Amino acid sequence: MRISESSKKEMRYTWHLIKQSKLTLIGLILVLVLVFIAIFGPLLAPYDPYETNYVETLNPPGWKHLLGTDIHGRDVLSRVMAGTRISFMLGIVVVGIALILGGILGILAGFFGGWRDEVIMRIMDIIMSFPDLVLAMAIMAAIRDPVEGYSLNPLVGCMVAIAVVTIPRYARLLRGETLRVKETSFVESARAVGCSNMRIVFTHILPNCLAPVMIQATMTLGSAVLTAAGLSFIGLGAQPPTPEWGAICVEGRNFLPDWWWISTFPGVAILIYVLSFNLLGDGLRDILDPRLRR
Amino acid sequence: MRMRDYALRRLLLVVVVLLGVSIITFVLMYAVPINPARMLAGEKASEETVRYYEEYYGLNLPVHQQYFRYMIRLLHGDMGESVRTTTSVSADLLRRLPATLELGLCAMMFAIVVGIFIGIYSATHRNKVSDHVSRIFALTGISVPVFWLGLMLILIFYSRFGWFPAPVGRLDIGLTPPGSITRLYVLDSILTGNLKTLGNSIYHLILPAFCLGWLQTALIMRMMRSSMLEVIRAEYIKTARAKGLSERVVIYKHALKNAMIPTTTVIGLSVGYMFAGAIMTEAVFNWNGMGTYLINGINHMDYPAIMGFVLLTAFIYALTNLIVDLLYGVLDPRIRYG
Numbered sequence: 001m002r003i004s005e006s007s008k009k010e011m012r013y014t015w016h017l018i019k020q021s022k023l024t025l026i027g028l029i030l031v032l033v034l035v036f037i038a039i040f041g042p043l044l045a046p047y048d049p050y051e052t053n054y055v056e057t058l059n060p061p062g063w064k065h066l067l068g069t070d071i072h073g074r075d076v077l078s079r080v081m082a083g084t085r086i087s088f089m090l091g092i093v094v095v096g097i098a099l100i101l102g103g104i105l106g107i108l109a110g111f112f113g114g115w116r117d118e119v120i121m122r123i124m125d126i127i128m129s130f131p132d133l134v135l136a137m138a139i140m141a142a143i144r145d146p147v148e149g150y151s152l153n154p155l156v157g158c159m160v161a162i163a164v165v166t167i168p169r170y171a172r173l174l175r176g177e178t179l180r181v182k183e184t185s186f187v188e189s190a191r192a193v194g195c196s197n198m199r200i201v202f203t204h205i206l207p208n209c210l211a212p213v214m215i216q217a218t219m220t221l222g223s224a225v226l227t228a229a230g231l232s233f234i235g236l237g238a239q240p241p242t243p244e245w246g247a248i249c250v251e252g253r254n255f256l257p258d259w260w261w262i263s264t265f266p267g268v269a270i271l272i273y274v275l276s277f278n279l280l281g282d283g284l285r286d287i288l289d290p291r292l293r294r
Numbered sequence: 295m296r297m298r299d300y301a302l303r304r305l306l307l308v309v310v311v312l313l314g315v316s317i318i319t320f321v322l323m324y325a326v327p328i329n330p331a332r333m334l335a336g337e338k339a340s341e342e343t344v345r346y347y348e349e350y351y352g353l354n355l356p357v358h359q360q361y362f363r364y365m366i367r368l369l370h371g372d373m374g375e376s377v378r379t380t381t382s383v384s385a386d387l388l389r390r391l392p393a394t395l396e397l398g399l400c401a402m403m404f405a406i407v408v409g410i411f412i413g414i415y416s417a418t419h420r421n422k423v424s425d426h427v428s429r430i431f432a433l434t435g436i437s438v439p440v441f442w443l444g445l446m447l448i449l450i451f452y453s454r455f456g457w458f459p460a461p462v463g464r465l466d467i468g469l470t471p472p473g474s475i476t477r478l479y480v481l482d483s484i485l486t487g488n489l490k491t492l493g494n495s496i497y498h499l500i501l502p503a504f505c506l507g508w509l510q511t512a513l514i515m516r517m518m519r520s521s522m523l524e525v526i527r528a529e530y531i532k533t534a535r536a537k538g539l540s541e542r543v544v545i546y547k548h549a550l551k552n553a554m555i556p557t558t559t560v561i562g563l564s565v566g567y568m569f570a571g572a573i574m575t576e577a578v579f580n581w582n583g584m585g586t587y588l589i590n591g592i593n594h595m596d597y598p599a600i601m602g603f604v605l606l607t608a609f610i611y612a613l614t615n616l617i618v619d620l621l622y623g624v625l626d627p628r629i630r631y632g
Binding site for chain 1: 307310311314315318319322323426429433434436437438439440441442445446448449453454566567569570573574577588589592593597600601603604607608611612615
């Protein structure tokens with residue numbers, strides 16, 4: 001891809017603005033650290049997250065086990081580190097599904113308007129009239145067989161359920177952006193020279209939606225993990241021994257208050273993870289929104 | 295568009311949305327699970343019992359007829375029978391509503407007062423230390439898992455310091471509830487003049503209300519801050535200052551009125567988060583409300599109970615959004631005429 005002089009200038013300016021805002025910079029650094037842990041975690045982790053060791057059960061945090069061990073003698077730090085990769089996978093899959101399906105629906109609605117717009121957006125309204133966690137929970141409950149439990153990996157179920165409840169956000173966003181861009185003179189002239197609808201969508205509308213989509217995606221990466229942890233807590237999410245942060249918290253719940261480290265640290269991990277993405281998303285919104293620039 | 299047309303359109307929309315909500319719950323409840331009759335009859339039920347349930351709930355009928363029956367029952371307020379308690383789900387939910395309502399209202403009041411105040415303070419002291427502190431407080435509030443927050447509050451303030459009571463529910467074990475006028479314990483205590491339960495119920499409310507309310511506080515504060523920042527740049531604020539009005543009057547009388555408009559929407563939206571958060575808060579604090587009922591339902595595969603909760607939540611959420619939208623139309627004439 002060739003990068004033009006003007007967009008290079010634009011990128012340099014954006015970077016300058018990121019450096020200006022301390023909270024955004026902190027968010028960016030934290031996200032990069034988390035990405036590093038997600039990629040290289042298994043190499044860095046001191047122990048195998050699944051390996052039980054009944055000689056060292058319920059050890060408090062110390063030099064041998066920095067964050068202690070659980071009832072099976074598994075190292076909490078290694079489990080929390082393994083959870084980072086699960087969180088990223090979850091977030092990326094959720095954003096991927098929601099962005100593709102929500103994007104298609106939103107652009108269709110915005111581009112064609114009329115009854116198509118009305119039907120699509122009313123369906124989105126219906127999905128949005130459930131609180132996120134409640135609908136995701138209902139979906140997870142419905143796909144669980146009462147006798148045999150889940151036929152598919154519950155983590156995959158979580159991803160799909162959370163993606164479904166996230167679709168309307170992207171549909172609304174891309175519909176709004178499509179409506180805005182559709183009225184601009186450059187789209188009008190593209191149409192005048194005989195560009196096809198597809199071409200207009202891909203070369204004119206999509207690139208112009210990039211900034212708001214990036215902001216929304218950053219936020220979703222964080223909130224998806226929060227919803228997934230909530231699902232694990234109410235017993236309709238990842239199941240032990242999967243080192244999903246919410247599931248580790250729940251496993252450690254029965255060991256409170258005496259063996260507090262099992263539940264505390266995965267929760268801290270969730271907090272740091274979600275906070276980093278929110279910091280970055282907030283900052284990006286201020287920086288990329290042209291109305292707030294200057 | 296006149297206000298009446300706007301309200302009418304919005305009302306029609308709510309009907310469409312509620313119809314959609316009922317279809318989704320119907321599909322999740324009856325169409326997706328492999329054999330709902332077996333689920334209702336229980337794991338070890340005989341073939342005959344399963345067939346009886348199929349007959350009784352009309353599960354052998356075509357889907358559209360099933361949906362029709364389901365809707366008729368729903369319109370009569372009948373959400374089916376709980377598999378676990380064998381009583382009507384609507385009655386069960388209604389009995390537990392006051393506990394959730396008391397917790398939710400407390401959290402809401404805390405969130406509205408603190409959120410609005412910190413939001414204004416943060417906006418008027420932009421980029422000062424206090425602004426940064428309140429922004430981090432808000433960001434943490436939207437990033438923290440509610441159930442974990444509850445566990446930590448109990449760990450620190452009950453187990454470590456003993457400042458707050460054990461998470462055993464709405465009152466100490468052994469205390470009898472103060473009458474049943476509203477079933478909101480704080481209000482009932484005041485009405486019956488029972489000082490002992492008044493103090494105790496408030497004491498038991500503080501931690502869970504904070505646990506549930508932090509997120510809403512954060513959402514309200516963030517919206518208040520950004521809308522206040524936008525409003526104080528407006529020309530009419532410049533005029534108000536130029537007239538020589540005190541800063542207090544300018545902010546709290548002139549700016550607040552307009553800055554409250556978007557904040558109202560957020561307050562309405564946060565009712566939805568309230569129900570999601572209440573599930574987790576109640577489970578952590580053993581609060582015997584709708585959330586605990588739901589968790590019990592999940593643990594016992596009690597599908598009518600689960601879907602009853604989902605339906606009621608969506609219903610209340612949709613109505614709150616309707617009220618907020620109508621209020622928005624009243625507060626901001628641009629919506630009506632736009």
